[in-house]
Amino acid sequence: MGIKWDEFFITGDPLILGAQISIALTMIGIVFGLTYLKKWNWLWTEWITTVDHKRIGIMYIISAVLMFFRGGVDGLLMKAQTSRPEMEFLSSQHYNEIFTTHGVIMILFMAMPFLIGLMNVVVPLQIGARDVAFPQLNALSFWLFFSGAMLFNISFVIGGSPDAGWTSYFPLAGKEFSPSIANNYYAIALQIAGIGTLMTGINFIVTILKMRTKGMTLMRMPMFTWTTLITSVIIIAAFPIFTVALALMTFDRLFGTHFFTVSGGGMDMLWANLFWLWGHPEVYIVALPAFGIFSEVIATFSRKSLFGYKSMVYAIVGIALLSMLVWVHHFYTMGSGPAVNSFFSITTMLIAVPTGIKMFNWLFTMRKGRIKMTTAMLWSLAFVPCFTIGGVTGVMLAMGAADYQYHNTLFLVAHFHYVLIPGVVFAVFAGLYYWWPKMFGHLLNEKLGKWHFWLFVIGFNVTFMPMFFLGLSGAARRTYTFSAESGFAPLFLLSAMGSIVLAAGFAVFCYNIYWSLRYADRNISSDPWDARTLEWATATPVQHYNFAKLPEVKSLDAFWFMKKNNEGLTLKDSEIEEIHMPSNSGQPFIMCVLFGISGFFLVFEWSIAAAVAALGIFAGLIYRSFDYNDGYHIPVDEVRETELSWRNKKGEAHKHVS
Amino acid sequence: MKSTRFVVLIIALIPMIFLTGCETNMVVFEPQGPVARTITDLINWSLAWMLLVVVVVFSLFGYIVWKYRERPDNMDYEPPEEHGSTVLEIIWTAIPILIVIALTIPTVQALYDLEEVPEGYEDKEPITIHVTAADWKWIFSYPEQGIETVNYANIPEDTPIHFKLTSASTMQSFWIPALGGQKYAMAKMETEMYLVADNPGSYVGKNSNFNGRGYAGMEFEVLAQTHEDFNQWITDVKETAPELTEEEYEELLKPTHLGRLTYANTHLEWVDHANMHSKTYTNPELYRYHGYQGKTFEEEDNYRNKETNLEHNGHHSDEDDEHEGHGGEHDGH
Secondary structure (H helix, E strand, O other): OOOOHHHHEOOOOHHHHHHHHHHHHHHHHHHHHHHHOOOHHHHHHHHHOOOOHHHHHHHHHHHHHHHHHHHHHHHHHHHHHOOOOOOOOOOHHHHHHHHHHHHHHHHHHHHHHHHHHHHHHHHHHHOOOOOOOOHHHHHHHHHHHHHHHHHHHHHHOEOOOOOOOOOOOOOOOOOOOOOEOHHHHHHHHHHHHHHHHHHHHHHHHHHHHHOOOOOOOHHHOOHHHHHHHHHHHHHHHHHHHHHHHHHHHHHHHHHOOOOOOOHHHOOHHHHHHHHHHHHHHHHHHHHHHHHHHHHHHHHHHHOOOOOOHHHHHHHHHHHHHHHOOOHHHHHHHHOOOHHHHHHHHHHHHHOHHHHHHHHHHHHHHHOOOOEOOOHHHHHHHHHHHHHHHHHHHHHHHHOHHHHHHHOOEHHHHHHHHHHHHHHHHHHHHHHHHHHHHHHHOOOOOHHHHHHHHHHHHHHHHHHHHHHHHHHHOOOEOOOOOOOHHHOOHHHHHHHHHHHHHHHHHHHHHHHHHHHHHHHOOOOOOOOOOOOOOHHHOOOOOOOOOOOOOOOOOOOOOHHHHHHHHOOOOEEEHHHOOOEEEOOOOOHHHHHHHHHHHHHHHHHOOOHHHHHHHHHHHHHHHHHHHOOOOOOEEEOHHHHHHHHHHHOOOOOOOOEEEO | OHHHHHHHHHHHHHHHHHHHHOHHHOHHHOOOOHHHHHHHHHHHHHHHHHHHHHHHHHHHHHHHHHHOEOOHHHOOOOOOOOOOOHHHHHHHHHHHHHHHHHHHHHHHHHHHHOOOOOOOOOOOOOEEEEEEEEOOEEEEEEOOOOEEEEOEEEEEOOOOEEEEEEEOOOOEEEEOOOOOOOEEEOEOOOEEEEEOOOOOEEEEEEEOOOOOOOHHHOEEEEEEEOHHHHHHHHHHHHHHOOOOOHHHHHHHOOOOOOOOEEEOOOHHHOOOOOOOOOOEOOOHHHHOOOOOEOOOOOOOOEOOOOHHHHHHOOOOOOOHHHHHHHHOOOOOO
């Protein structure tokens, strides 16, 4: 194989050159910084090899925030390009690459890891467990996600960015119309990350079903745990479809098969069907955990248990079932006939019913409550009206015949941003402000949090509300420019201005993290919000074994009633036992590197090199199956010492007696 | 807290501002034919119901958040234990189901109606136009009249036009918002739709489905004319326009932007891309751009698999014009 070095790096665009230089400088900076501070060993033993669910969760969240930045910059570039008619800031090719990576990164490398990160941190605590069912598999999940994300992100400087949209529709994404290797990145990076996600799904189902503490029946589980469970079920149902679709795409692009091609009897719409068979459930994979977060936050800050808990559970199960039955609504315009379109219109509109149930249950949770306006609660409150707009426009889009006029327009783009930003981004922000002390032992600054909130929410509405009207005026999505005669200019400009406010909100958020890490008060109780569920029934930040003594659950909102009845808050010396914990392992990280190398070669169509690197992956699998490391035990004294260090403090509900 | 009320106010006001400010612009609400009107009626019906939902949820939200917010004087209020209410939950399950039914009936009705010649036009002789989408242009063939146009279509007013859509390359979505909804044009497949224009006039048509670098330029004009004007136009074209040859046609299908073209015959004489056994008119070499180039594959059913066309392999000056377009001396306004 002759390597074409002249095509290896993307050249000729000052923006990309700037990115290349800044990437190189950042890398040098990181390596230099770690060496100077002698932190390599710390990085390896404390983080890279960790199997602790909380640390893995934190790594997910850090990656997600970085990806949020990357995807957000993509979004700002798009907004800048369309801020004026006939703007010449980006070329059409560059614009196509940017909206493609914006979509892929925001959904797969921002929303998903952010939520999976929070799940990792919170779910084992909520069910009173010491870790997930398969801790090392969990680490592997994270590292595969990370490997996929990094592979995808280098595409814009090495080899070329995918440019066929995040949906990567065929035949456009095939070799017939996209002969560069750019779209190989899509097929292979997403495949690697997808395997990690699938493992997460399996891991969380087993964890939630098998590792609940004594008394934690299914119907006593906190809502976030419920949504995580159902989400994991959807992951297991939907992700294999994507795995297959991506594999077929890889065959088409690398080996010249004809699954989705125009020539040789391929069927391009088969891709659209497979993609959305995964893609629509994917929307609920990110939305359901978010609903869980809102449920926790709203209940806590209204000081009431969740209204209609049972119907909330039935609603998420209903949403999960319906999610697999609506994929055709993404292409009513394919011409599959009125019977098919009617069926899918009805199933899609039916999703409004369980979603409506949830909405009213949240509202009635707040009724008769005492609503405390913390930043986490503000995000949950803003979610209600914003998501309602996303929801009702969703019903409008669900109506097949009406969709003929909305399809592929900015009306659609506005709709799904109104669903995904309030439904996912507001939720992860709410979750982050809420659970931050569990991870780091201090709160995020509330005042900065409110700046973050107002800028972000106002910016969001000003950015995306105009897009509804642009769509109704006939503006198609994904067009890199528009004419002055179209009359779109004022609304596009307004939308671009909104995106600046949105970005300012995000900047305040980043500053808030920095400020709070440096200056926030560390002297807080283990239960700063007066919360209701078990994650607060232990130290803040959580000690690495989670619970010295596994709590016993007697009702819903277990911790609330433990506090009310003063039960189970005291730890006696006699109750402390040795704790069995899993050992750290470097193998997941090594697998990540091997997957990355093999994937990289495959992207460049160097099949033999990729196969050789893949041998390493198989070697890793074989090594792992002969790995008999059973973990280690934490001695009683160490547990006792750790517990004494946080219990018995002033204002602390948890006690320790000898 | 007063900030919460603000958010409600702002969110409620923004659509008002737009509704008053931009009404004249929204083509979807100004249908120019019976097909578009069917859809607009459906949209208006749904908007009324959705507005009702928004009003109910927003007012309930505003009321609850305002009434039960934490204040300095209610700090010792301890909220009651409450687990739900079967009656309330049945109500907010049943009402959305009723709304869904209210929306479903006209939706299904419209879905079936849109497949047929619009009501009231059944006795009018429809005109068939084959639409072939290519990168990045629209080709309109009038088999009954024996003419072909590129990037514009003239149609007679008050006459059902039977569009038969296919593609010679990527997938496009054929959309004339003033006259009706859109439908995909796919290679080696045929989709169809009926549109009618009430009155003479010029309407914007476009591709709304992203299909590569030249996507933004895939607009065309639909000119609805009186019957006399339309017949006159046909006669003129037949007299003055050139004949399209197979070679010219292959040139035409390359990924380029073209202006308007008119021919006195149609390409359907030698190829109908809707036929699933037709030849494939793609050439990956013409789509090469920056980045690392992968391998491409020779296909047996490709149009280049005949001796005469081998010289097409290789250079691709056509796509460069799109590239150069960005260095130009445009001014936004």
